[in-house]
Amino acid sequence: VIEIDFYNLLHLSKDTENLKKEFIRLIEDSLRSLDDRINLLSIGARNRLGNLDKIEKYTPKNFERDVFYLLKRMLPFTERWGREGKREADGIIVLATKDDNYFVISYDPKLTIKKKYYKLSSQESSKAVFYILDENENTEINSLTKNKGISAHLIISTKFDLKNIENFVKNIRAWYNLIKKHKESKFNVPVLFLEIDKLLRIYDIYKEAALLIKGHPEAHEEFEKALIELFSTDEKYKIINNKDLELLRERVISIKNRIGYKSPLIKRT
Structure with a gap:
């Protein structure tokens, strides 16, 4: 919760420069408050997801929520938008x-x-197709990806x-x-499979350098590059495995060693 001193804002109303600074301070405080909240929510989610049995x-809704908290903590531009009754993915x-x-x-x-496994049924594959089609027709996504x-x-x-x-x-x-048979379109979206213990491992790797990644733009950029490599493949699908995660951890250690020394936010002991 951010406290706003309206008396102070009113007092500054004729002082444009200081009023601007005060609004910037309020926005920064608000962002810090949101970040702190996401951090706390992700800690709770990590605990629940590590003890599902x-x-x-x-419920499935609990699972969707907790997965979102972990992703949002690591990657601020994670959004959740799966709506009841709509053929759309849970988020991006x-x-x-x-x-x-x-x-x-x-x-x-x-x-x-x-159940022992997630059932990879024909019905579930048809759902996945509609999710992919929906996202590929999304105006905001096409704006971000230059219509790719x-x-x-x-x-x-x-x-x-x-x-x-x-x-x-x-x-x-x-x-x-079958759906796109009358249109010129090539299916080029790989399907990635990530088991929850692997997601928890990614989160734990992130936490090893969270302060640096959150506070240093170069470290954040390098971490996102590492995740792009993790989630990229030239094949039709990719099962993310322990070897992939070891490579990710090596990248994060490299980021810490290379950038950590330069960062005023990190004190080495």
């Missing part, structure tokens, strides 16, 4: 690239606690049946071709 009455992740362009990922959390659409579609779940992934992706492409 011990929580009673944990926006990462900056060169030349004022953006790497945009749609993401969709799928909770499975009682999303760079990938990310499915996050507790566990995947790895044997069925290739067939699931084939079904997505088949559905897409």
Whole structure:
């Protein structure tokens, strides 16, 4: 909660320069307050997601919310917009690239606690297609990507049946071709699969250098580059694995070693 001293603002109303400074201060305080809140929410989410088998009455909506908190903490330009009854992904992740362009990922959390795996059914593949089509027709996304659409579609779940992934992706492409059969369009959106323990690992890696990444523009840029590499593939799909995460951690350690020395925010002991 940000306290606003309206008496002070009224007193400064004729002092344009100081009034401007006061508004800037209020905005900065508001942003810090929001960042602190997201940080606290992400800590709670990390605890719940790491103990799913011990929580009673944990719903898919709870899962979607907690995944969002982790993503939002690491990547401020993560937005959640999945609406009830709408064929749209739960949200998007926006990462900056060169030349004022953006790497945009749609993401969709799928909770499975009682079931062994997230069911990669034909129905789910058709949903994924509509999510991808919806995001690729989104005006804001096309503005960010210079009409290239999303760079990938990310499915996050507790566990995947790895044997069925290739067939699931084939079904997505088949559905897409069926829907777009009368239009010149090439399906070029890879599907990413991220199990929840891997997401928690990404979050933990981020936390190792969170102060530096949040406070130093170069470190933040390097971290986003590392994530773009993690979420990029020339193949039709990618299962993010432990080797990928080790490479990510090496990149973060490199960022700490290279930029940390220069950052006034980091004190080395």
